[in-house]
Amino acid sequence: MDGEELTAQQTALYDRQIRVWGVDAQKRLSKANVLVSGLNGTVAEFCKNIVLAGVGSLTLMDDRLVTENATHANFLITAEESKLSGRSLAEVYCNSLREFNPMVHVSVEKGDLHYFDGNFFDKFDIVIISGYSLKVKKLINSKCRERQKRIAFYTVECRGSCGEIFVDLQNYTYAQKKSDGTIECHMEYPSLEDAISIPWRDLPKKTTKTYFAMRVLEYFESSQYGKLCQTSDFSLPHVLESRKVLCDEQGLSESHLPDALLNRLVAAGAREYPPVCAILGGFLGQEVIKAISGKGDPIKNFFYFDAADGKGIIEDISPPSK
Amino acid sequence: MADSHLQAVKGAKVLMVGAGGIGCELLKTLALSGFEDIHIIDMDTIEVSNLNRQFLFRQSHVGQSKAKVARDAVLKFKPHINIKPYHANVKSPEFNVEFFKQFSVVLNGLDNLDARRHVNRLCLAAQVPLVESGTTGYLGQVTVHVKGKTECYECQPKPTPKSYPVCTITSTPSKFVHCVVWAKDLLFAKLFGDKSQDNDLNIRPSDDGNTSKNPEDVFERSSDENAEKYGRRIHDHVFGYNIELALANDETWKNRKKPSPIYIKDVLPDKSLQRNGHLENCTSEDMPISTMPTLGLKNPQDIWSLAENAEVFLESLRLFIEKRDKDIGNLIFDKDDQLAVEFVTAAANIRASSFGIPMHSLFEAKGIAGNIVHAVATTNAIIAGLIVIEAIKILQCDFHNCRMSYCLEHPSRKMLLMPVEPFEANKSCYVCSEQTLLLEINTWTTKLRDFVEKIIRNILGMNLPIVMHGANLIYEDGDDIEEDIATNYARNLDKVLAELPSQVTNGTVLTVEDLQQELTCNINIKHREEFDEEKHPDGMVLSGWSGHLNDNKVASNKENDISSAPSAAADAENPDGPDVVPEKPHSGSKRKISEVEESSDNSENPSSKPNLPDRENPHQVDDSNSGDDDDVVMLVALPEAGKKKRVQTAD
Numbered sequence: 020m021d022g023e024e025l026t027a028q029q030t031a032l033y034d035r036q037i038r039v040w041g042v043d044a045q046k047r048l049s050k051a052n053v054l055v056s057g058l059n060g061t062v063a064e065f066c067k068n069i070v071l072a073g074v075g076s077l078t079l080m081d082d083r084l085v086t087e088n089a090t091h092a093n094f095l096i097t098a099e100e101s102k103l104s105g106r107s108l109a110e111v112y113c114n115s116l117r118e119f120n121p122m123v124h125v126s127v128e129k130g131d132l133h134y135f136d137g138n139f140f141d142k143f144d145i146v147i148i149s150g151y152s153l154k155v156k157k158l159i160n161s162k163c164r165e166r167q168k169r170i171a172f173y174t175v176e177c178r179g180s181c182g183e184i185f186v187d188l189q190n191y192t193y194a195q196k197k198s199d200g201t202i203e204c205h206m207e208y209p210s211l212e213d214a215i216s217i218p219w220r221d222l223p224k225k226t227t228k229t230y231f232a233m234r235v236l237e238y239f240e241s242s243q244y245g246k247l248c249q250t251s252d253f254s255l256p257h258v259l260e261s262r263k264v265l266c267d268e269q270g271l272s273e274s275h276l277p278d279a280l281l282n283r284l285v286a287a288g289a290r291e292y293p294p295v296c297a298i299l300g301g302f303l304g305q306e307v308i309k310a311i312s313g314k315g316d317p318i319k320n321f322f323y324f325d326a327a328d329g330k331g332i333i334e335d336i337s338p339p340s341k
Numbered sequence: 342m343a344d345s346h347l348q349a350v351k352g353a354k355v356l357m358v359g360a361g362g363i364g365c366e367l368l369k370t371l372a373l374s375g376f377e378d379i380h381i382i383d384m385d386t387i388e389v390s391n392l393n394r395q396f397l398f399r400q401s402h403v404g405q406s407k408a409k410v411a412r413d414a415v416l417k418f419k420p421h422i423n424i425k426p427y428h429a430n431v432k433s434p435e436f437n438v439e440f441f442k443q444f445s446v447v448l449n450g451l452d453n454l455d456a457r458r459h460v461n462r463l464c465l466a467a468q469v470p471l472v473e474s475g476t477t478g479y480l481g482q483v484t485v486h487v488k489g490k491t492e493c494y495e496c497q498p499k500p501t502p503k504s505y506p507v508c509t510i511t512s513t514p515s516k517f518v519h520c521v522v523w524a525k526d527l528l529f530a531k532l533f534g535d536k537s538q539d540n541d542l543n544i545r546p547s548d549d550g551n552t553s554k555n556p557e558d559v560f561e562r563s564s565d566e567n568a569e570k571y572g573r574r575i576h577d578h579v580f581g582y583n584i585e586l587a588l589a590n591d592e593t594w595k596n597r598k599k600p601s602p603i604y605i606k607d608v609l610p611d612k613s614l615q616r617n618g619h620l621e622n623c624t625s626e627d628m629p630i631s632t633m634p635t636l637g638l639k640n641p642q643d644i645w646s647l648a649e650n651a652e653v654f655l656e657s658l659r660l661f662i663e664k665r666d667k668d669i670g671n672l673i674f675d676k677d678d679q680l681a682v683e684f685v686t687a688a689a690n691i692r693a694s695s696f697g698i699p700m701h702s703l704f705e706a707k708g709i710a711g712n713i714v715h716a717v718a719t720t721n722a723i724i725a726g727l728i729v730i731e732a733i734k735i736l737q738c739d740f741h742n743c744r745m746s747y748c749l750e751h752p753s754r755k756m757l758l759m760p761v762e763p764f765e766a767n768k769s770c771y772v773c774s775e776q777t778l779l780l781e782i783n784t785w786t787t788k789l790r791d792f793v794e795k796i797i798r799n800i801l802g803m804n805l806p807i808v809m810h811g812a813n814l815i816y817e818d819g820d821d822i823e824e825d826i827a828t829n830y831a832r833n834l835d836k837v838l839a840e841l842p843s844q845v846t847n848g849t850v851l852t853v854e855d856l857q858q859e860l861t862c863n864i865n866i867k868h869r870e871e872f873d874e875e876k877h878p879d880g881m882v883l884s885g886w887s888g889h890l891n892d893n894k895v896a897s898n899k900e901n902d903i904s905s906a907p908s909a910a911a912d913a914e915n916p917d918g919p920d921v922v923p924e925k926p927h928s929g930s931k932r933k934i935s936e937v938e939e940s941s942d943n944s945e946n947p948s949s950k951p952n953l954p955d956r957e958n959p960h961q962v963d964d965s966n967s968g969d970d971d972d973v974v975m976l977v978a979l980p981e982a983g984k985k986k987r988v989q990t991a992d
């Protein structure tokens with residue numbers, strides 16, 4: 020990565036982090052283009068981290084209008100903004116994020132990501148989505164995979180005190196740091212669809228329960244009942260029913276997925292818990308920086324955090340290699 | 342968030358200490374989580390290098406109070422909550438036990454050991470739970486300290502700052518860091534610092550007497566000597582003549598590679614420096630004085646040639662003399678002083694070259710000299726989230742579920758975030774239990790001053806100590822001491838222990854107290870005359886608190902601290918704290934830097950290395966982050982696993 024040097028301004032601003040990841044990584048960051056679609060508290064944390072780190076550009080997509088309600092957990096929306104109706108979340112995020120780092124190009128793209136054709140994706144190195152249905156997640160994931168260029172794809176969801184990150188880096192090569200220098204390391208990632216179609220009976224016993232719980236909620240949400248509502252009384256029986264269907268189908272004992280965990284997730288509904296947003300947004304930021312710089316062991320391919328036990332766990336859920 | 346959460350959070354009054362890297366993230370997450378009464382102490386002002394991660398601050402805020410700007414920034418997205426900023430040092434007397442008592446919990450986002458220990462004591466005295474935190478690069482940790490339920494922050498002794506034996510710095514450097522310490526603490530201090538400070542720059546020839554010139558005079562510039570001529574003379578003295586003197590001592594080089602003297606005429610044969618013509622116009626008001634533009638050196642990542650280093654050396658010396666004459670005599674090395682960093686880089690490189698040590702870039706030398714800590718926003722955000730989770734458990738009195746959390750760079754048993762049950766208090770902790778300490782000391786040769794500085798302040802971490810022998814006051818620090826008594830104390834400081842009005846000899850028990858910290862210690866004095874000079878260069882051994890202290894730990898970095906910024910910063914994270922690199926070779930303990938477990942005191946720095954609770958392999962250390970040169974890595978030993986009881990068992 021020779022050629023252009025960092026400017027004196029960049030060197031001064033990024034001094035502390037260059038000491039963590041090096042000048043080459045910083046140069047790569049400053050050329051990377053990131054797309055984020057589906058804005059919420061967790062994504063706000065991620066955006067903050069990646070803008071501070073100095074990516075080249077960040078494109079925001081979310082046409083939903085800012086409402087006062089949305090401000091309960093968002094540091095990108097000022098009190099005044101929330102009262103001025105008519106602006107989209109993406110526009111408001113964009114204004115705040117620009118201030119964090121004038122060297123990053125932050126912009127808004129209107130529309131629904133899943134209607135964009137493949138060419139649009141070529142503009143980006145990284146695509147992150149949040150809050151979409153399973154169907155749309157799979158669709159966008161496959162659009163990224165169809166491109167000639169390698170586009171890293173991530174999903175992130177926060178459900179109350181639990182969170183999940185999914186990573187698809189396709190065929191990824193990076194420099195792994197060893198005590199005696201670095202070696203080139205190669206990893207193959209499955210698509211979201213391939214990963215979650217592995218029957219539960221084939222997964223290791225120790226796989227975190229949160230993985231299964233998230234799939235149950237996804238299944239429930241793609242059913243006729245739609246999104247979780249705030250009143251758990253209504254949703255819970257249907258969620259428990261979804262558990263039964265999936266467990267029977269995939270050969271896992273229902274007792275492996277305790278009521279209490281599902282209950283907790285259902286009670287949280289779509290609410291985000293700010294400390295968990297910060298933690299997920301932090302890890303997602305780190306992962307994206309690793310993927311751009313090609314330095315450091317990336318997560319393969321799911322990450323879970325649960326505030327109830329404080330564990331941050333990596334799960335590798337991939338089909339057996341051919 | 343459950344309703345019980347919300348109730349606990351709404352009624353809580355919390356104190357945050359530090360508004361830096363962790364502090365900004367913490368204040369944001371607290372506000373978003375529903376906290377409505379937050380007090381925040383930070384003595385620091387905003388710097389440019391903060392802006393890449395302290396996201397509440399903007400370029401236009403540089404120079405302003407972190408605590409105040411952070412408050413204003415948070416109120417923009419979360420109005421109608423109470424955030425009270427204090428632009429002050431947490432160690433100042435206004436923050437006494439009464440002050441601490443008003444809070445439900447105290448949350449630390451500090452950058453230095455001194456302030457961390459101080460807050461720990463106030464929390465113990467005020468019986469307020471403390472959540473402590475630190476980060477370095479991708480590593481971070483959060484610990485919970487509740488009096489009567491868990492260990493306190495100081496139950497595991499915190500290693501003192503790294504330091505080196507004097508002779509390594511003055512005569513036998515083997516690593517680049519030794520050259521940086523020499524350039525910064527000896528040469529820079531000698532040329533530009535307080536002349537009255539002791540300085541070991543000039544090695545004393547073993548056969549004294551044949552040097553006609555008093556070495557002290559060498560550094561004086563005569564009135565008819567221009568800056569350039571002076572620079573060349575200093576260069577040849579420290580890199581040429583002094584090396585020749587050292588070479589004369591065959592004993593030193595028996596098992597070492599000999600250094601080669603470097604003279605300016607060999608490095609820069611042409612008589613005078615080649616400068617770009619527009620030199621004098623380069624230094625405008627808003628640009629810092631620097632040699633680099635005039636010498637055509639652009640990239641701080643480049644490693645300069647020996648000739649370039651010599652040019653920077655001469656040119657920076659000249660600029661100090663011609664442009665910053667008024668600073669000379671009271672300069673203290675500051676990593677933000679561009680010219681000082683250039684001088685130290687050049688001097689360290691020339692010395693390194695002389696000793697066959699690889700040279701380094703300005704960027705790297707600055708990091709070492711300024712004890713700059715690696716810091717990224719993401720780790721701070723994660724750690725701040727974990728702090729809030731623990732704080733909420735404390736507020737709900739759910740102590741049973743409190744955890745220490747470690748953020749790792751490489752997963753251990755699939756985990757990147759690892760919770761560990763808090764440990765029980767260490768019964769021999771002098772801070773949270775009543776423990777008599779034993780001090781072996783030569784009472785006939787050690788002055789009270791050394792005892793107060795090296796033991797009471799540096800090791801015991803007291804801020805305003807009182808020393809008593811029975812009912813007799815021997816010494817007391819504070820603002821409101823009457824003049825005649827103060828004179829008396831000053832007189833005592835210069836006396837050896839055995840000659841104090843109230844004699845301190847073998848068997849004496851001294852009581853040492855800090856009223857602000859509400860901490861009292863009894864120290865048994867044991868007279869001892871023989872000490873291993875390398876192990877205990879100060880001639881004192883304190884024990885009785887934990888085995889760790891017996892050796893190696895009598896390193897002070899406060900006394901004669903010739904190079905660091907104020908160490909008691911209630912700052913959140915800027916790595917100005919004095920220490921990844923030793924500040925003061927004089928008090929060097931014998932330990933090699935790579936063995937030192939922790940640099941106690943830099944910025945968002947974890948106070949201990951993740952302590953992996955691996956059942957099968959309790960001593961496992963995730964060492965994978967130590968790819969860097971061990972001079973900068975902040976490694977920490979695992980607490981001895983066997984010694985500690987967990988408060989409870991995990992699932």
Ligand SMILES: [Zn+2]
Nearest residue numbers: 493496770773
């Ligand atoms: Zn203790």
